[in-house]
């Protein structure tokens with residue numbers, strides 16, 4: 002991508018220091034609990050005195066900002082480290098949650114990917130807003146996390162005020178996804194925007210917020226299924242048979258029963274009594290691994306939110322697939338302090354499968370495979 006020229010290079014406010022002279026800022030600007038423990042990647046030594054972009058494979062000096070064949074992969078809050086590890090040699094540099102990477106293939110740990118990144122020199126706040134609206138109508142700013150470029154927060158807000166209004170109301174479950182393209186931008190320097198008219202998510206930073214139900218489901222895990230079904234534009238249909246492994250206290254089972262499905266749930270623990278009482282819910286105390294797909298017979302959907310090693314979950318999923326016993330699968334890969342990227346890759350390689358980090362996933366990825 003070429004830098005777009007503007008009539009002035011006066012910049013917006015103060016002139017920032019260049020990358021490489023920023024001192025000892027936290028490169029992620031968040032509490033990234035997992036950033037501390039690995040020396041595998043130069044970016045993930047939490048005690049490292051230098052921010053990431055000083056030790057990146059290619060320094061992010063303006064003269065060497067990537068111009069073409071790159072994307073901006075936005076890490077989930079607190080999960081920059083697994084994104085950097087997954088992208089590996091594709092990483093060109095990073096700031097806060099934004100990782101500049103070779104190519105545009107979305108990483109599983111990226112909640113949003115800026116597919117058409119442009120460097121836009123800007124002369125003023127008004128100029129920034131004008132240039133963005135000339136490209137398209139809908140934009141949302143990526144605001145750096147606290148501690149990363151704090152001076153940019155106010156200016157990004159001022160630019161945002163001059164842009165056409167974009168609704169930010171939490172979604173009601175069942176509403177369709179917004180269809181209008183949503184662009185993303187941030188200030189890279191006082192006088193330089195990084196902006197992308199095309200992104201992979203219809204939500205700012207890929208964060209899908211719902212109007213939550215705080216009364217009926219036990220816990221908040223139900224949001225994982227709401228998000229999955231919303232992103233897929235698909236959900237189990239009334240009467241379909243669902244197996245829910247690791248179901249307690251019952252948020253997922255509640256979602257499925259609420260949709261009118263027949264649910265066979267299993268957990269070492271009981272369900273919340275309100276969920277247990279729902280019609281069509283049949284709960285069994287036991288291990289989800291003990292359920293033999295050759296004996297249960299085919300089900301429409303297999304769900305798992307069991308706390309277990311991803312490898313063990315993979316064995317289980319493959320067993321169900323090999324037995325031809327489930328048409329659709331939604332399951333959560335839960336990681337301990339280290340991210341098991343190898344097993345994640347094996348999940349992603351399952352034909353028809355996909356892996357992504359949902360807004361409400363913690364140190365987890367959600368695997369989905371639909372029959373058609």
Ligand SMILES: C[S@@+](CC[C@H](N)C(=O)[O-])C[C@H]1O[C@@H](n2cnc3c(N)ncnc32)[C@H](O)[C@@H]1O
Pocket residue numbers: 219220222223246247248249250251252253254267268269270287288289290306307308309
């Ligand atoms: C994160 S919770 C599940 C939350 C659930 N999806 C919900 O919406 O309420 C994980 C559950 O996995 C269960 N679990 C762990 N190992 C299991 C196993 N081998 N078989 C069945 N359940 C298991 C735990 O008892 C726990 O209830």
